[in-house]
Amino acid sequence: MAAKLDLRRFPGFLAITILCLVVLYAPLAVVAVYSFNASTSITNWGGTSLTWYVDVFTGPEAPKFQKAALNSFVIAVCAASIATIIATAAAVAMTRAGRFRGKTLGFALINLPLMVPEVVTAVASLVFFSAIGFTTGLMTILVAHTVFCIPFAYLPIAARMQSIPDQYEQAAMDLYATPSEAFRLVLLPLMTPGVLSGFLLAFIISLDDFLITNFVKGAGIETLPTAIFGSVKQGIKPNIMAISTLMLGVSVVFVSLSWLIGRMGQDKKQAS
Amino acid sequence: MTSFDIAVAVEKVIKRYGSVTALHGVSLDIRENEFFTLLGPSGCGKTTLLRAIAGFEDVSEGRILLKGQDLTGLPPHKRPVNTVFQQYALFPHMTVTENVLFGLLRKGWSRQDAVRRAQDVLALVQLSDFANRKPTQMSGGQQQRVALARALAPRPEVLLLDEPLSALDLKLRQAVRLELKALQRETGIAFIFVTHDQEEALTMSDRIAVMSNGHVQQVGSPKEIYEAPTNRFVADFIGETNLLDVTVQSISDGVATVLLPGDKPFTCPAAAVLDAGSGHLSVRPERISLCAEPLAHLSATVTGHTYLGTDIQLHVRLVDGEAMTVRLQNAESTVVPATGAHIGLNLEAGAARLLAD
Numbered sequence: 256m257a258a259k260l261d262l263r264r265f266p267g268f269l270a271i272t273i274l275c276l277v278v279l280y281a282p283l284a285v286v287a288v289y290s291f292n293a294s295t296s297i298t299n300w301g302g303t304s305l306t307w308y309v310d311v312f313t314g315p316e317a318p319k320f321q322k323a324a325l326n327s328f329v330i331a332v333c334a335a336s337i338a339t340i341i342a343t344a345a346a347v348a349m350t351r352a353g354r355f356r357g358k359t360l361g362f363a364l365i366n367l368p369l370m371v372p373e374v375v376t377a378v379a380s381l382v383f384f385s386a387i388g389f390t391t392g393l394m395t396i397l398v399a400h401t402v403f404c405i406p407f408a409y410l411p412i413a414a415r416m417q418s419i420p421d422q423y424e425q426a427a428m429d430l431y432a433t434p435s436e437a438f439r440l441v442l443l444p445l446m447t448p449g450v451l452s453g454f455l456l457a458f459i460i461s462l463d464d465f466l467i468t469n470f471v472k473g474a475g476i477e478t479l480p481t482a483i484f485g486s487v488k489q490g491i492k493p494n495i496m497a498i499s500t501l502m503l504g505v506s507v508v509f510v511s512l513s514w515l516i517g518r519m520g521q522d523k524k525q526a527s
Numbered sequence: 528m529t530s531f532d533i534a535v536a537v538e539k540v541i542k543r544y545g546s547v548t549a550l551h552g553v554s555l556d557i558r559e560n561e562f563f564t565l566l567g568p569s570g571c572g573k574t575t576l577l578r579a580i581a582g583f584e585d586v587s588e589g590r591i592l593l594k595g596q597d598l599t600g601l602p603p604h605k606r607p608v609n610t611v612f613q614q615y616a617l618f619p620h621m622t623v624t625e626n627v628l629f630g631l632l633r634k635g636w637s638r639q640d641a642v643r644r645a646q647d648v649l650a651l652v653q654l655s656d657f658a659n660r661k662p663t664q665m666s667g668g669q670q671q672r673v674a675l676a677r678a679l680a681p682r683p684e685v686l687l688l689d690e691p692l693s694a695l696d697l698k699l700r701q702a703v704r705l706e707l708k709a710l711q712r713e714t715g716i717a718f719i720f721v722t723h724d725q726e727e728a729l730t731m732s733d734r735i736a737v738m739s740n741g742h743v744q745q746v747g748s749p750k751e752i753y754e755a756p757t758n759r760f761v762a763d764f765i766g767e768t769n770l771l772d773v774t775v776q777s778i779s780d781g782v783a784t785v786l787l788p789g790d791k792p793f794t795c796p797a798a799a800v801l802d803a804g805s806g807h808l809s810v811r812p813e814r815i816s817l818c819a820e821p822l823a824h825l826s827a828t829v830t831g832h833t834y835l836g837t838d839i840q841l842h843v844r845l846v847d848g849e850a851m852t853v854r855l856q857n858a859e860s861t862v863v864p865a866t867g868a869h870i871g872l873n874l875e876a877g878a879a880r881l882l883a884d
Contacts, residue, residue, distance in 0.1 A: 284616055379848035419708075420614070420616070422612050422614060423616050423618065425583055425610075425612070425616065425619075425630070426610070426612055426616035426617075427604070427607055428582075428602070428603040428604045428616070428676070429581060429582075429603050429604075429608075429610045429678075430604075430609065430629050430630030430633055430634075430678075430681065431604045431605075431630055431633035431634045431681065432629070432633045434602075434604075435606055437604075439641060440629075441618055444618070444620045445618075445620060
């Protein structure tokens with residue numbers, strides 16, 4: 256450790272750090288702070304209040320946002336669940352099947368959505384759905400979300416899998432467990448932290464996706480991000496800030512949970 | 528030997544991984560109720576053979592019989608053998624009892640019988656007080672006993688042990704050797720034990736198979752392996768030995784007369800298949816004594832010594848330049864010759880053995 260560079264001594268370290276932090280977080284801070292503004296203005300401070308939070312749930316736009324939030328939630332839960340199942344199967348195959356033809360190709364394909372520009376995926380999805388005559392609606396959003404959630408679910412699960420030696424499954428089978436029992440009773444419980452972590456990550460990625468959703472959603476169907484965008488086009492009102500702050504809170508909670516669960520698994524492993 | 532005395536018969540087993548051959552036609556009979564050790568350096572094929580018996584590796588050719596039943600094609604969960612893994616592979620999300628119950632329940636025991644059996648086995652390995660602990664909360668030695676209990680619980684026909692002591696520290700390892708041996712006697716089943724540690728093999732085994740490069744070099748009791756090695760590899764791998772180049776004068780009925788370096792004749796037992804000519808004479812360092820030079824089999828010059836506590840290792844050079852070591856017991860009367868001194872070495876009768884390459 257002693258040999259590591261002390262970055263703090265680099266010239267300009269402090270200035271660059273502060274600049275980065277400001278650029279990254281000042282907008283979030285402004286939105287969060289102004290969501291508690293009593294005034295209808297988005298720039299003038301009119302005292303602290305929860306008016307806009309109340310407005311989100313009871314105001315004129317409340318039904319629209321509630322419906323959008325419900326859509327977002329249902330899609331995120333379904334897409335994350337399906338993606339997690341597929342990602343778990345893929346992770347088991349990639350880490351346990353040894354070398355097989357097309358393994359690298361498989362890995363690339365699983366992670367492709369991370370590398371392809373999102374707008375390309377969005378256009379391609381839309382073209383694909385209309386080509387096969389799939390009516391756009393909730394279902395198209397769900398399918399598209401499931402696809403781009405897979406790599407996000409896959410990464411933590413695969414990382415977890417790599418830290419589980421295959422001796423455990425061998426021991427299970429040595430003790431008269433069929434391969435499926437060995438998976439269900441031994442491997443899956445050991446993988447759980449990775450699987451949960453992957454699910455939460457996929458959930459949050461689905462929850463706040465705008466671009467792909469906007470392309471493939473059917474007429475009249477909104478998710479929370481598209482509903483917010485629709486609202487903002489008619490001028491930013493403080494209730495948008497309140498909704499955004501709520502979403503930020505949900506994101507932070509889920510990402511933290513995902514990280515904590517992942518780390519919990521690591522600690523357990525090190526103790527053994 | 529009648530056929531039902533054999534627990535595991537390994538018949539001409541060949542295992543290839545692509546172009547690499549891990550087992551070159553290995554044949555072994557492991558008897559009922561014996562402590563059988565597969566001993567060899569890493570990469571000799573001993574673990575591959577164990578895994579083939581357990582069912583984790585398919586054999587390329589040949590077959591393995593368990594009590595007369597051909598195991599070929601049978602997956603691990605259908606083979607009535609259990610394994611103690613090198614790193615134990617205890618299920619970390621289960622308690623000790625749940626670990627032990629696992630095999631019993633999968634094998635179809637009723638919960639009631641299984642719980643009773645688990646209690647008995649945990650008592651056998653003296654872990655009754657730890658039944659509800661998680662394996663991660665236990666020491667290495669305790670985990671090792673859980674692994675033993677888990678593998679013994681379903682009453683396997685044969686217990687397979689894959690270097691189970693290598694993760695323990697030295698003191699513990701020595702104590703566990705005796706426990707393992709006692710456990711084998713108590714359970715009355717064959718144990719097949721894999722190790723690279725010759726001391727472990729010598730102290731615990733009824734019989735040892737010494738392996739190298741996918742071949743079985745010799746099978747025999749610890750005493751046979753140590754005192755009557757059939758080839759140079761076995762003599763060198765088991766314990767310490769001096770290998771001297773000698774000229775063979777005559778061989779008949781397993782007794783050879785050889786010319787030692789310095790041209791003194793010496794009569795010694797010879798390993799079975801040997802022609803006259805030149806050979807290697809294996810002499811154990813503890814079977815050599817110092818004596819007056821004119822009477823000695825060998826003349827040597829002392830080049831130094833190493834203090835080992837119980838013993839003193841004396842390094843000498845023979846007249847033909849070959850190096851040898853001699854072990855002197857560290858008794859009060861022992862006089863260690865000074866470096867540069869000329870001494871005579873006397874080989875005890877039967878202490879040396881003529882070997883093929």
